[in-house]
Amino acid sequence: MTAAGRSAGRVARGISPPGALFAVLGLAALLVPFMTIAANRIVAGEGVMVWRLATPAAALPGVACIVAALLVGLRTHGQPLRLAGAILGLAGLLWLLVQGAPALLADAGDYARVSPAIGFWCLLVILMLLMADALAQMTPGPLARTGLLSAVLGALALILWSGALSPLSILQEHAGRSGAFADAALRHLALAFGSLAVAGAIGFPLGILCHRRSGLRASLLPVLSLLQTIPSLAMFGLMIPILGWVGDSVPGAQALGIAGIGFAPAFLALVLYSLLPVVGNTVAGLAATPPAALDAARGMGMTPGQRLLRVELPLGLPVILTGLRIVLVQNIGLAVIAGLIGGGGFGTFVFQGLNQTATDLILLGALPTVALALCAAIVMDILVDLTRPTPKEAA
Amino acid sequence: MIEIDRITKTYGDSTAVDGVTMTAETGTITVIVGTSGSGKTTLLRMINRLEEPSSGEVRINGESTRATKPHLLRRRIGYAIQGHGLFPHHTVGRNIGAVPQLMGWKKDRIRARVDELLSLFSMEPDAFRDRYPAELSGGQQQRVGVARALASRPDLLLMDEPFGALDPIIRARAQDDLRRIQRRLGSTILLVTHDMEEAIRLGDRVAVMDGGRLVQHATPAEIIAQPATPLVADMVGDVERPLRLLSLIPLSELLEEGTAPGEAMPAEASLRDALAACLWSGRSAVPVTVDGVPSGRVTFEAIRARAELHA
Numbered sequence: 223m224t225a226a227g228r229s230a231g232r233v234a235r236g237i238s239p240p241g242a243l244f245a246v247l248g249l250a251a252l253l254v255p256f257m258t259i260a261a262n263r264i265v266a267g268e269g270v271m272v273w274r275l276a277t278p279a280a281a282l283p284g285v286a287c288i289v290a291a292l293l294v295g296l297r298t299h300g301q302p303l304r305l306a307g308a309i310l311g312l313a314g315l316l317w318l319l320v321q322g323a324p325a326l327l328a329d330a331g332d333y334a335r336v337s338p339a340i341g342f343w344c345l346l347v348i349l350m351l352l353m354a355d356a357l358a359q360m361t362p363g364p365l366a367r368t369g370l371l372s373a374v375l376g377a378l379a380l381i382l383w384s385g386a387l388s389p390l391s392i393l394q395e396h397a398g399r400s401g402a403f404a405d406a407a408l409r410h411l412a413l414a415f416g417s418l419a420v421a422g423a424i425g426f427p428l429g430i431l432c433h434r435r436s437g438l439r440a441s442l443l444p445v446l447s448l449l450q451t452i453p454s455l456a457m458f459g460l461m462i463p464i465l466g467w468v469g470d471s472v473p474g475a476q477a478l479g480i481a482g483i484g485f486a487p488a489f490l491a492l493v494l495y496s497l498l499p500v501v502g503n504t505v506a507g508l509a510a511t512p513p514a515a516l517d518a519a520r521g522m523g524m525t526p527g528q529r530l531l532r533v534e535l536p537l538g539l540p541v542i543l544t545g546l547r548i549v550l551v552q553n554i555g556l557a558v559i560a561g562l563i564g565g566g567g568f569g570t571f572v573f574q575g576l577n578q579t580a581t582d583l584i585l586l587g588a589l590p591t592v593a594l595a596l597c598a599a600i601v602m603d604i605l606v607d608l609t610r611p612t613p614k615e616a617a
Numbered sequence: 618m619i620e621i622d623r624i625t626k627t628y629g630d631s632t633a634v635d636g637v638t639m640t641a642e643t644g645t646i647t648v649i650v651g652t653s654g655s656g657k658t659t660l661l662r663m664i665n666r667l668e669e670p671s672s673g674e675v676r677i678n679g680e681s682t683r684a685t686k687p688h689l690l691r692r693r694i695g696y697a698i699q700g701h702g703l704f705p706h707h708t709v710g711r712n713i714g715a716v717p718q719l720m721g722w723k724k725d726r727i728r729a730r731v732d733e734l735l736s737l738f739s740m741e742p743d744a745f746r747d748r749y750p751a752e753l754s755g756g757q758q759q760r761v762g763v764a765r766a767l768a769s770r771p772d773l774l775l776m777d778e779p780f781g782a783l784d785p786i787i788r789a790r791a792q793d794d795l796r797r798i799q800r801r802l803g804s805t806i807l808l809v810t811h812d813m814e815e816a817i818r819l820g821d822r823v824a825v826m827d828g829g830r831l832v833q834h835a836t837p838a839e840i841i842a843q844p845a846t847p848l849v850a851d852m853v854g855d856v857e858r859p860l861r862l863l864s865l866i867p868l869s870e871l872l873e874e875g876t877a878p879g880e881a882m883p884a885e886a887s888l889r890d891a892l893a894a895c896l897w898s899g900r901s902a903v904p905v906t907v908d909g910v911p912s913g914r915v916t917f918e919a920i921r922a923r924a925e926l927h928a
Contacts, residue, residue, distance in 0.1 A: 518702030521667060521775075522716050522765070523691035536706050 241295040241304075244352050248292040251344035252285065256318065259326045262333040263391065263580050269339055275322035284321065287314025288345060295352045301360045308353035315345055316381065323389035335391035337582055364604045371600050391582040392589070395571075402570075407590065409485070409566035413557040414594075417489055418550050421496030428497075429504025429542075430530065439505060446498040457494065458559050461487030488565030492556060496549040503545025507538025539609045547602035554595040558587065618643050619664070619773060619805065624673035626659050633659040635829035636673070641822070643678075646799055646806045648816040650852070651826035657809045660826065661775055664807065665694045677772055692720055695774035695804075699781040701762030703750040709735070709761050710746040716769040734764040737798060756787040763795065767804070776808040780815065792819055813852045817841065817861055825849050838865055842927045859924045863888040868905050868915050871923060877902035877914040884912070892920050 255269025275281050291311025295304055323336045338346075362370065387393055396403055432439040452460070466482025469475050480486045511534050519529045535542075561569020568587040575583030619641040626634040634656040641647040651657040662668040664675050666687040675682045682690055695716075703712050711718075713734055714727040722730075732742040738760040750758055759779065766774055779795075780788045796819060799806055810816055816823045817837040824834045825845075833845035841862045844850035853861065868891055869884040881904040882891060891903050895917045902916040 512702070512705065514698060514700040514702035515704050516702075517667075517698060518696065518762075518765075519704075521665060521691060521696030521698070521702075523688045523693075523719055525688050528719070533704060537704075 236298060237296050238298045238355075240355050241297065241352070244295050244348050244355075245292040248288065248345060248348045251341050251348065252288065254341045254344070255339040256341040257322050257326065258337050258339045259330060260335050260337075260391075261331060263335050263395070263582065264578065267335070267337065267339075270322070270326060272318065272341065275318060276325035280321040280325070281318060284314040284318035287311055287317065288349075291349060291352065295356075301356045304356035305353060305360070308349050308356060311349040311352070312346075315342065315349065316386075318342075319390065320386045323387070327389055335394065335582065336389060337391040364607045367600065367604050371597065375597070392585050395580070395583050395586045403586070406566060406568050406570050406587075410554070410557050410568045410591070410594070413485075413488060413492060413560055413565065413567050414550065414553040414598075417492035417496055417553050418546065420489075420493050421500050421549060422546065424493070425497050425500030426504055426542075429501045430508065432501060432505050433508040433534075434526075443498075443502065443505070446501055449494050450498045454491075454495070454556055454559055455562075457491045458488060458563050461491050462563060465490065483564040485560075485565050487563055488557070488560030488567075492553050492560075495556060496553060499545045499548040499552070503548070504538070504542050507541030507545075508534045509538075510541060511537050540606050543602065543606045543609060547599065547606065550598045550602060551595050554591060554598055558591055561587070618678060619647075619807065620676040620679075621660075621664070622674050622676065624660070624663055624670045624675060626656070626663060626668060627671045632829050634663065634670075637826075637829075637831045639824055639831060639834055641805060641807060643805050644803045645821040646796075646808060646819055647822045647824060648820035649807065649809045649824045649826060650811065650813055650816040652811060652852075654828075655826040656829040657811075657826045658777055661777055661807060661809045664773075665691045665696060665775055667691075692716055692769065693772055695766035695769075695771040697763050697766040697774070697776045697779045699778040701750070701758045701782075703758060703762055703765070705750055708747050708749055709753070712750065712761060713765045713768050715765060720769055722769075730768055734767060737801075738764050738794065755783055756791060759783060759791055760794070767798075767802070772805065774804050774806045776806060778810055779808065781810075788815075795819065813854070814861075817853075817865065825852065838862060841865075860889050860892075862927070863892060863920065863924055864890075866923065869907070871915045871919045872905055872907075872913050873916070873919065875902070875914045877904045877916075879903060881906045881911060882915075883907075883909075888915070888920050888923060891915050892917070895920070 252272055254271075256272045256275060257270045258267030259270060260267030272281060272285060288311045291307040291314065294307030297304060319338065319342070326336045327334055357370075381387060382393075388397065428442065432442055462482045465480055465487045469481040469486075472480075508530075515533060515537075516529065519533045524532065557565075557567045558569035558572055560567045561571075561573045568591045571587030572584050573587075575581065575585075575587065621637055621639045621641075623636050623638050624634060625632065625636050637656075637660060639647075649657045649660060659668055663670045664682070666682060677694075685693075704715070707715070710728070710731045713731045714722075717727045717730060731746060735742040735745055740757065740760065745753075745757070745761075750761065753761065759782070763776070763779060766776070780791050783791060792815065795806075798804075808819060817840070820837055822834065823837050823840050825832050825840065825848075827846065827848050833840060833849050835843075835845075840849065841853050841858050844853055864887045866888045867884060868882060868886050868888065871888065872884065877900065879894075879898055879900050882894065884905050884907045894903050895901065901918070902914045904914050905912055
């Protein structure tokens with residue numbers, strides 16, 4: 223091997239492979255339009271490059287932060303530094319938005335709209351992946367992750383509350399319907415968490431029954447799997463005639479708000495989708511008890527109820543909670559479709575936006591949904607970790 | 618006293634245990650030994666009604682096991698199994714205190730009992746009480762499993778291959794521990810194993826099972842000297858029979874006046890150990906101490922004569 227080859231080998235060992243990928247993609251993303259400006263909220267906009275956003279002096283700090291983040295991300299060690307770099311990069315992105323939006327709007331018409339464009343979104347994803355990569359290697363404990371999530375959410379709330387981003391089109395859309403947005407958020411949460419609660423209340427006892435009776439398990443799980451395979455649009459559509467009929471023919475049903483369209487059919491569809499993960503994971507969790515521990519529990523004189531409460535449930539809890547995590551994340555996403563049958567939630571904005579070809583209105587529905595699902599996933603992961611039956615160092 | 622009275626277990630057409638009658642005296646260890654499929658584990662599990670007998674009954678101190686609800690019966694009978702069956706999510710202390718807790722003992726009493734048992738099994742209570750089973754070695758896990766079975770001072774302790782998962786050196790230590798603790802507490806133990814060596818080493822009485830039937834129930838010496846069937850003889854091992862027999866007899870039995878050269882052995886050591894010492898060091902006798910005091914000798918010739926008695 224030549225001296226040059228050896229030194230190249232040494233350099234390659236010092237570079238993190240994902241970091242290299244992020245750096246290449248990130249630098250490329252700086253060369254595509256960072257924001258768009260459009261004459262109004264409907265027409266297609268015109269892309270604006272990073273260096274045309276504002277005065278070079280205003281844009282430079284932001285770009286410098288992003289480039290620095292990508293370069294620090296190349297390192298294989300010093301994860302806290304990589305994490306700090308990623309956060310600096312995200313701050314740079316924010317800086318560019320805050321500097322660019324008013325500058326672009328300054329010499330445009332009254333109805334002009336600015337939005338983040340492909341370059342911004344790519345960089346956002348890349349920097350978040352970089353952050354996740356650094357975090358994954360630091361393996362923070364449940365407490366640290368809770369703190370980090372709170373800090374990120376707090377920072378996001380502070381930025382939105384400060385109004386620094388309000389010139390952006392998506393926040394203009396929000397400003398016009400802030401009351402409706404709050405209602406939709408509440409409705410979305412009610413759909414996702416309510417259906418989770420009902421699915422848990424039904425699925426949990428069903429799972430325990432299935433665990434005890436293999437006959438029931440053999441017949442019930444295929445039915446639930448079948449429900450799971452119905453495409454979501456079809457499922458929501460199917461609920462309309464069924465609940466419509468119930469609302470018309472069962473006395474008092476309409477008084478309870480049960481009708482072919484609206485909250486009830488969306489809620490029911492979500493509950494049906496949730497049953498398989500809840501029942502399936504309950505059965506799997508309870509079955510995961512070591513056979514010797516179960517035999518010992520019987521042999522020492524525990525009743526079936528005591529075995530369930532003291533041995534099977536505590537040992538199965540992480541698997542059961544993983545089922546609830548699947549349901550929660552799935553339902554937050556699926557609840558968007560409720561907007562289509564009048565069930566409310568963030569889906570309302572998505573479908574309004576699609577009808578009006580107003581991209582930023584679609585985003586007003588989609589972005590909170592994504593953020594909500596992400597937070598739910600992180601919180602549930604923390605809960606799963608906290609319920610591990612033995613401390614980590616013992617495993 | 619445990620009386621097993623014409624107990625039978627059938628599964629469909631096959632008979633796992635076939636009319637076994639057997640009595641185990643209080644304060645003794647009875648080892649049930651057999652090959653796999655001999656019905657030994659089923660027999661054991663019928664005593665605490667983990668399996669319900671098809672016919673026949675078991676009486677503990679005169680009282681039929683059918684007179685009590687199964688889960689209440691089991692709380693009075695200790696149960697230790699192969700692979701210990703400890704609850705991985707509970708500390709050592711909670712594992713050992715499991716049955717007393719089921720029986721509603723007060724916290725202080727459970728804690729005192731846990732510490733007492735840990736000390737009995739040579740495990741420092743402060744160091745082990747709050748650990749999890751996964752943090753223990755195999756031998757320690759097994760000791761905690763036996764301690765848990767003893768926690769509520771049961772009338773009877775059932776053990777199903779309790780040492781099966783241990784390596785030979787640790788297994789020998791665990792067997793010695795069990796013997797020591799059983800002597801100290803006066804427990805009544807029924808232990809199942811496939812290992813005749815273990816049966817002879819531990820048992821006051823050995824019960825040999827074959828094809829669901831009890832083929833011989835006798836003292837270890839009788840099992841070695843007069844095996845009832847070819848299978849029992851096979852399990853004892855023809856070549857090793859004299860040595861196994863000698864391993865059951867303490868030096869005190871052949872103690873005589875006189876002196877001998879070389880290192881002394883305690884009177885509780887077995888004739889097999891003395892024979893080995895004679896052969897290895899080329900001596901014709903070994904000196905013997907009783908409670909540390911030189912008290913005579915045991916001769917090679919006497920050992921040879923004793924082995925020829927076959928009993």
